[in-house]
Amino acid sequence: MADTLAGLVRELAAQRPDAPAVTLGELTRTFGELDARSNRVARALQGAGVVAGDRVGVLDKNAPTFFEVVVGAAKIGAVTVGLNFRLAAAEVADVVADCAPVLVVVDPGFADLLPAGVRRVELGPDYEAWLGGPAEDPGGGDDPDAVVLQLYSSGTTGRPKGAMLTSANLLWTPRMGREFYGMDADTVNLVPSPLFHIGGAGYSLTALGQGGHTVLVRDMDPVAVLGLMERHRVTHTFLVPSVVQMLAESPALPGTDLSALRRIAYGAAPMGETQLLKAIALFGCDFMGVYGMTETAGSVVSLQPEDHDPGGPRAGLLRSVGTPLPWLELRVVDPATGEDAPVGGVGEIWVRSGQNTVGYWGQPQLTAETITANGWLRTGDAAYLDAEGHVFLHDRMKDMVVSGGENVYPAEVENVLYAHPDVLEAAVIGVPSDRWGETVKAVVVRRPGAGVDAAGLIAFARERLAHYKCPTSVDFADELPRNASGKVLKKVLRAPFWAS
Structure with missing residues (x-):
């Protein structure tokens, strides 16, 4: 297989020129067309003065043009920056100021998000x-270690963090597709996650890298998504837990033919065990848990379908995100000692892998704080390992609640709350306490028509958890704030309580 992104598309265009590569709605680009159009992008960028190392932005919802630009830019050594259309104009301006794109390819509907003076090409006739x-191939893009993609965390505070990913980082993903997702050239892969996020751009390469067919979702409408799955005979997809729940509760699900569906991968946010069991029963296909991040170019841990054993002797693994992929190293490090935590001991996940980002654009100090001198990437995620090496994810280290000197991991509390039949969604945060320093608060979205109150949920938790872990207060909300990957923005929930 080719060792660069540009080389991969050239190779697939030669082998499967007429096979469908990417579809959105009624538009399908074959591998031959994707290669040819990326050549035209490369030449147009050269005509605009773009040179190797320059940044080129894409500001749009999911569309085949994203792949044209990424591959075209890579063919001349330029770097594509995925811009988040869900951000406010001021936030987009911060990202643009950080990456300084020479040019931005933008959907006309999002053009107003760009600061004045930014050079742009609007999608459509322009x-x-x-x-x-x-359309001649410029012939570049042959360095596996050259950066091809720069992705930013959504909802960041302070200076944005642009994680730089090379071809060498990203091309582990097709191997994941073959060995862990069970994909091949006949795969039809549904991609609802946004392409400015690793769960969209990186995950897309799992099937595309095999010569499989990628079906894009532009807007999250559960009925429409189920229709796409039936129409295209989708075999694989990656869904964040909130989307799994939306599809599972859609009235269109019982009448949808999903007989081609072989595997649903889920991740990017915690999934309650109750939610997972319900989804397994409803969809009737294999489920696979994954854990990864932008800085690792996608998944680094996987819970395989055979480890999903509801009601069986290994049912407890449903609370795990799985075991590390075989080509990487993973540690759980006690932050107090810098040594590996014992089995069952909570620490920070560290990963060493060819997938790891080469760093943050223009931020050498942050890069050095994140990636150690000997190549370990500090994820900021808290977890523990069991005796077999399964990773049990807790939370971000910064989301841990320390109440009266005891560590409380919100995911553990949330998993209990999700077991209550009236709870649709739950998020647990720490809020100030004069007595304990911090105390546990739950923010809950009730199911329609549900009548459970705060006292009832607190009592429910106390029957199942040590009291110091249980919420001392519960707020109810219509929805939880989330970023593009589906993760709850706990800093938004915490902010009102810590403002003073």
Whole structure:
């Protein structure tokens, strides 16, 4: 297999020129078309003065043009930056100021998000005219260690963090597709996660890298998504837990033919055990848990379908995200000692792998704080290992609640709350306490028509957890704030309580 992103698309275009590569709605680009159009992008970028190392932005919802730009830019050594259309204009301006793109390819509906003066090409007729020049392959993009993609965490505070990913980082993903997702050239892969996020851009390569067919979702409408799965005979997909729940509760699910569906991967946010058991029963396909992050170019841990054993002797593994992929190293490090935590001891996940980002754009100090001198990436996620090496994820280290000197991991409390039949969603945070320093608060979204109150939920938790772990207060909300990957923005929930 080719060792660069540009080389991979060239290779697939030669082998499978007429096979469908990427579909959105009624538009399908074959591998031959993707290669040819990326050549035109490369030539158009050169005509615009873009050179190797320059940044090129894409500001749009999911569309085949994202892949054209990423591959086209890579063919001349330029770097594509995925811009988050869900951000406010001021937040987009911060990212643009950080990455300084020479040019941004933008959907007209999002053009107003860009700061004045940013050079742009609007998708639609202007973009097609821009591609009207020569289609000869510029022949570049042959360095596996060259950065090809720069992705930013959504909802960041302070200076944005642009994680730089090389071809060498990203091309572990097709291997994941073959060995862990069970994909091949006949795979039809549904991608609802946004392409400015690793759960979209990186995950897409699992099937695309095999010569499989990628079906994009532009807007999250459960009925429409189920329709796409039936129409295209989707075999694989990656869904964040909130989307799994939306599809599971859609009235369209019972009438949808999902007989082609072989595997649903889930991750990017905690999934309650009750939610997971319900989904397994409803969808009737294999489920696979994954854990990873932008800085690791995607998944580094996987809970395989055979480890999903509801009601069996290994049912407890449903609370795990699985075991590390075989080509990488993983440690759980006690932050107090810097040594490996014992079995069952909670610490920070460290990963050493060819997938690890080469660093943050323009931020050498942050890079050094995140990646150790001997190549370990500090994820910031808290977890413990069992005796077999299964990773049990707790939370971000910064989300841990320290109440009266005891560590409380919100995910453990949330998993209990999700078992209550009236709870649709739950998020646990720490809030100030004069007595304990911090105390546990739950923010809960009730199911429609549910009547459970705060006292009832607290009592429910106290029957199942040590009292110091249980919420001392419960707020109810219509929805929880989330970022693009589906993770609850706990800093938004905490902010009002810690403002003073």
